[in-house]
Amino acid sequence: MMNKDMFSSKIKLFLTYIKPYKISFSIMSLLLLANIVIQIIQPQITRFIIDSALSNQSFRSIITAAMLFLLIVLFNLLINVVIGTLAETIGWSTTNDMRVSLFRICLGQDMVYQQKRTPGEMIERLDGDVSTLARFFSNLSIQFIGNALLLIGILSMIFIENWLVGLCFTCFTVVLFAIFRKLRSISSLHWFNYIQSSANFSGFIGEAVAAKENVTGNASLKYIIIKYTLLTRNLIRNQMKAMLMANGMWMSNILFTGLGTALMFFLSLFLWRQGATTVGGIYLLIHYQQMLMNPINTLRSQIEELQQVDASFARLSSLIIPSASIVDGNRKLPAGALDVKFDQVDFAYNDEKMVLNHISFHLRAGETLCVLGRTGSGKSTLSKLLLRLYDPLKGNIFINDLDIGLYQIDSIRSRIGYFNQDIKLFNASLRDNITLYDPSITDDQLLTIIDQLQLDSWFRSLPHGFDTIISQNAGLSAGEEQLIALARMFLRDPGMIVLDEATSRLDDATEYGLQNILKGLINKRTAIIVSHKLSSIRLAKYVAIIDNHTIVEYGEREILENDNKSLLYEFIHSQEGVTLQ
Structure with a gap:
């Protein structure tokens, strides 16, 4: 059963998304009231016609009443068409608005939030649960109230x-x-379990498809099928329980419809024998009894849907609660290169072993730092802290002499360009892949960035220019994918760029060419290059070496390269000389 807090939260959410469409919603509400009044009046006109005919009243009055009845029926049909149109319009609009806002909330959360939910589960919630709630907002809510008013009106008559x-x-x-209420309180839990198992099933399918190469390559298909079978069995079991409760409500309604009809015939016969009613009155009572079952039956169906609404609302409420570990600021980062300072920063994932320990450095605006370290040393975590995907456990990070927590998260992520080895391309045009669907970016801006990245010849080879469809599996080389991702980043003109293992997928020749391109693009920008490859230091003025989760050496690259006591000098002249493994 829905508690008071859930009810008030649902009403608040309802008012939030209906507010932009309050005029259409108000018109729909007024038309629904008119529809209720007409439904109650129609049997009265029929009763008048019956009693008038039996009492030999004037034929003219009977014809007039019949014509009025037909006009009311036609008017009511028109009202139903308008109500249906408005309901669909409001429904789709609120659905899209809700998806956009929830999608924005989800993308704005920290990595702790993201890691707790699979992509399939997120899709199920943003699609299935949102559709259920939007249906409630646009149609179910007003019809629920309308049928309740119709029920009260019929009982009053x-x-x-x-x-x-x-x-x-x-x-x-x-x-x-x-009885309906009791059944609903029992079945809400079953609906919640069914929707949750559906989300788990979708999440598993998404993960299995994404890992298809690993699954087939490791001869693990049979284990995936076993897991699929278990999830399917759980899904069907929960669905059957939920549907059984829904059918219980339907069977109760059928039983009581028959009992209600029998009761009304008995009472009508009793009143007729007592001389307390007319033939028209008997018709009126029986017709109202039949009408009474329509809103009861509709309300029963809507109560079943409310079970799904309760389950969807409970799941979406957990989805939209902002992560407590990340609190947004209210300042915006200024234009231009950014000054960055780490002051005694400590960090650990999920309260486990420290990943960063007492990290301190100061990188002035326009300077470039290369952070070197072995795999697992914690160097990539620096990038995630800068983007506020996580916050430090201890210590502070300053940007332009202000604590990073004072800045808006959107401002941080728009002014700091992040680039890593895991490039994701959409199955869309080159234009959309670079602009990420921003329609305000012109072709002239795109051509400028194409020229800066030295992609002119490649671009001219495309059959449809910026309208050429590309995707993750379109046969692009690793270097071409990297350059498209770089175009995305530099198109935003960030004040700082973070390159996290950006060249790890590239061969030496392609990496050298990419570094030459980057050399011009990072000019007048602050840059942090995170890598385990010594070749990455070419672009840097400063070098920081991380080992055992702390900075063990920091200084100017040229000085460290020529200091035979430095770790950098040792790495460069060691037998490996290329990477830190």
Whole structure:
């Protein structure tokens, strides 16, 4: 059963997403009220026609009433068309608005938040759960209220006709909804379990498809199928439990419909024998009883949907709660190169072993630092802290002499360009892959960045220029993928760039060419190059070597290269001489 906090949160969320469409929603509400009034009035006109015909009243009055009845029916059909159109419009609009806002929230969270949820689960929530809630916002909510008002209106008209019949059917309705409520409180948990198991199933499918090469290459297909079978079995089991409870409500409704019809026939016969009603009155009572079952049946179906709404709302509530570990600031980073300072920074993932220990350095605006270290030394974590994907456990990070926590996260991630070896391309045009779907970027801007990255000849070879469709599996070389990713980054004109193992996939010749391109692009920008390859120091003025999760050497590259007591000198002249493994 929905508690008070969930109800108030649901109402708050409802008002938030309906507010932009309040005029359309208000019109739809008024039309729905008109529809309710018409449904209640129609049987009264039919009753008048029946009683008038039996009492030999004027034919003219009967014809007039019949014409009025037809006009009301036609008007009501028109109202239903308008209500349906508005409901669909509001439904799709709120659905899209909610998906966009939730998608923005999800992408803005820290890595702790991201790692707790699989991509498939996120898709299920952003698609299935949002669709369920949007249906509630646009259609279910107003129809639920409308049917409740229609139910009250019908019971009121039965009371007006005869208080005894009205009292009987009010008690009948109360008992029926008490049963529905009890069944709903039981079945909400089953719906939650079903939706959660559906999300788990989608998440597993996404992971299995993404890891298909590893699965087949390690002869693990049979184990994946076993896991698939277990998840499918759990999904079907939870679905059957949820549907069984829903069918229980449906069966209860069928039973009570029959009982209600029998009760109304009995009461009508009793009133007729007592001379307390007319033929038209009997028709009116029986018609209202049949009408009564329509909102009850609809409300029963909507209560079933509310079970899904409760489950979806509970799951989305956990999705949209901001991560407590990351608090957004209110300042914006200025234009130009950025000054960065790490002051005694400590960090560990999930309270485990320290990944960074007492990290301190100061990189002035426009300078370049190469951070060298063995695999697992913690050097890549520096990048994640700069982007505020995580916050330090101890110590402080300063940008332009202010604590990084004072700046807006969006401002940090727009002014600091991040580039790593894991390049992701969309199945879209070259334009969309570079601009990331930003329509404000012109072709002239794209051509400028293409020229700066020395991609002119490659670009001219494309059959449709910027409209050429590319993707992750389009046969592009590692170097071409890297350059497309660089184009994305430099198109934003960042004040700082972070290159995290950016050249680890490249051969020596391609890496050397890429470094020559980068040399001009990082001019007048602050740059941090994170790598385990000694060749990466070519672009740097300063070098920091991390070992055992702390900086063991820091200084100007040229000085360290020529100091036979430095670690950098030792690495350069060692037998490996290329990488730190």
